[in-house]
Amino acid sequence: MSDATISSAYSQILEVIGSVEPRIADATRQELADQRSSLKLIASENYASPAVLLTMGSWFSDKYAEGTVGHRFYAGCQNVDTVEAVAAEHARELFGAPYAYVQPHSGIDANLVAYWSILAHKVEGPWLQKFGAKNVNELSEQEWETLRAEFGHQRLLGMSLDAGGHLTHGFRPNISGKMFHQQQYGTDPETGLLDYDALRDKAREFQPLVLVAGYSAYPRRIDFAKMREIADEVGAVLMVDMAHFAGLVAGKVFTGDEDPVPHAHITTTTTHKSLRGPRGGMVLAQEEFAGDVDRGCPMVLGGPLSHMMAAKAVALAEARTDAFRTYAQSVADNAKSLAEGFLSRGATLVTGGTDNHLVLLDVTSFGITGRQAESALLDAGIVTNRNSVPADPNGAWYTSGVRLGTPALTTRGFGHDEFDRVAELIVDVLQNTAPGTTKAGGPSKASYTLEDGVADRVKDASADMLERHPLYPGLDLA
Numbered sequence: 001m002s003d004a005t006i007s008s009a010y011s012q013i014l015e016v017i018g019s020v021e022p023r024i025a026d027a028t029r030q031e032l033a034d035q036r037s038s039l040k041l042i043a044s045e046n047y048a049s050p051a052v053l054l055t056m057g058s059w060f061s062d063k064y065a066e067g068t069v070g071h072r073f074y075a076g077c078q079n080v081d082t083v084e085a086v087a088a089e090h091a092r093e094l095f096g097a098p099y100a101y102v103q104p105h106s107g108i109d110a111n112l113v114a115y116w117s118i119l120a121h122k123v124e125g126p127w128l129q130k131f132g133a134k135n136v137n138e139l140s141e142q143e144w145e146t147l148r149a150e151f152g153h154q155r156l157l158g159m160s161l162d163a164g165g166h167l168t169h170g171f172r173p174n175i176s177g178k179m180f181h182q183q184q185y186g187t188d189p190e191t192g193l194l195d196y197d198a199l200r201d202k203a204r205e206f207q208p209l210v211l212v213a214g215y216s217a218y219p220r221r222i223d224f225a226k227m228r229e230i231a232d233e234v235g236a237v238l239m240v241d242m243a244h245f246a247g248l249v250a251g252k253v254f255t256g257d258e259d260p261v262p263h264a265h266i267t268t269t270t271t272h273k274s275l276r277g278p279r280g281g282m283v284l285a286q287e288e289f290a291g292d293v294d295r296g297c298p299m300v301l302g303g304p305l306s307h308m309m310a311a312k313a314v315a316l317a318e319a320r321t322d323a324f325r326t327y328a329q330s331v332a333d334n335a336k337s338l339a340e341g342f343l344s345r346g347a348t349l350v351t352g353g354t355d356n357h358l359v360l361l362d363v364t365s366f367g368i369t370g371r372q373a374e375s376a377l378l379d380a381g382i383v384t385n386r387n388s389v390p391a392d393p394n395g396a397w398y399t400s401g402v403r404l405g406t407p408a409l410t411t412r413g414f415g416h417d418e419f420d421r422v423a424e425l426i427v428d429v430l431q432n433t434a435p436g437t438t439k440a441g442g443p444s445k446a447s448y449t450l451e452d453g454v455a456d457r458v459k460d461a462s463a464d465m466l467e468r469h470p471l472y473p474g475l476d477l478a
């Protein structure tokens with residue numbers, strides 16, 4: 001599709017939207033302007049292609065399709081069947097997975113589908129067999145109570161939030177920490193790296209049903225073969241949440257022991273982070289879990305979002321190209337350039353560097369909190385998110401870190417020199433940010449002052465790079 005065609009299509013779409021609710025059309029235009037003019041370094045964000053974006057806005061949104069391909073609870077799902085089958089086929093082939101379920105609406109939903117599938121396969125199934133029942137409706141009240149109690153006894157071991165794990169990996173305030181008896185593993189206090197021996201000891205002692213691997217803020221690769229070895233030793237199911245690094249798996253940057261799919265019983269992901277698709281989730285599973293994963297909707301999911309499954313199919317087709325492999329390698333190379341840019345300027349990184357798509361900058365040495373750093377950077381047009389560091393004295397709200405990722409700016413074409421310059425600009429902002437005080441005059445973890453002139457200086461320097469690497473080049477809204 002030519003630039004002129006895309007520009008004309010979007011301009012007309014916004015005109016139609018604006019004729020009904022102008023504020024939404026205006027906000028949509030403004031969002032593009034804001035994304036174009038800022039340095040987006042949020043490790044979980046990206047820029048989907050025009051083909052992916054356009055696929056989301058269709059009448060597939062109007063169709064109910066609970067069930068699975070060829071087995072729906074509604075009539076008229078023949079086209080949704082095509083969409084879901086194509087998306088699943090691409091996912092299976094791209095990741096080498098025996099089975100793919102493309103309905104989850106998000107990563108959290110994908111993880112819930114995975115947890116309930118594991119419980120169904122490992123707990124419900126064996127107990128139904130013991131009771132001689134085909135399904136739970138056939139159980140007596142007493143048998144049902146026994147099964148419910150069994151669900152309540154199951155254990156999950158996942159990476160702690162402050163070590164870089166995700167909320168859904170057994171963090172107590174999350175439902176995953178409530179539906180399972182949970183314990184969490186962390187990282188080595190000296191190196192910040194995963195300690196597989198300590199993890200093995202914990203797994204031996206705790207004997208979990210589910211061992212969860214994966215992260216949202218750990219800047220290193222994981223040895224999934226070793227994770228599977230630990231899971232097998234204690235009879236656990238290995239579930240890997242690859243939401244953050246799915247693009248690096250798809251792009252064959254993570255292969256062998258670093259590719260989770262052949263090692264995990266179940267792998268979950270989002271589709272919109274490094275994979276660069278639409279917002280959504282997926283579950284990849286070994287064959288033995290396929291039947292249970294298929295019950296995700298309506299077990300924990302509402303009706304599938306067919307327009308999003310269509311966009312997942314388009315994004316997965318893109319991810320199968322050589323161009324995507326080149327992109328994925330650049331994401332990892334650029335993260336190294338960013339890390340080196342910080343280290344050469346004396347900044348502190350958790351684990352001392354990166355070998356994936358993100359770096360975790362410890363801002364303690366600048367005398368500010370993560371929250372103050374995040375706000376000051378935003379003033380200078382740099383969009384990041386604050387993040388806990390291991391054993392963070394400032395907790396999960398104020399934090400002592402800032403998480404920075406390369407997927408989005410790599411999509412814009414940033415390379416080594418630009419990421420080195422980005423590190424320089426970030427250090428410039430943080431060196432010129434001072435903690436503020438509370439209304440009562442005490443030290444504040446939120447308020448701050450940024451030296452006059454710094455924000456403009458950094459924005460000018462960024463503008464030059466952003467202009468050289470435009471977002472959606474050729475997309476010109478009327």
Ligand code: DSN
Nearest residue numbers: 043044107166216217
């Ligand atoms: N919100 C995602 C992230 O930023 O990592 C994870 O849920």
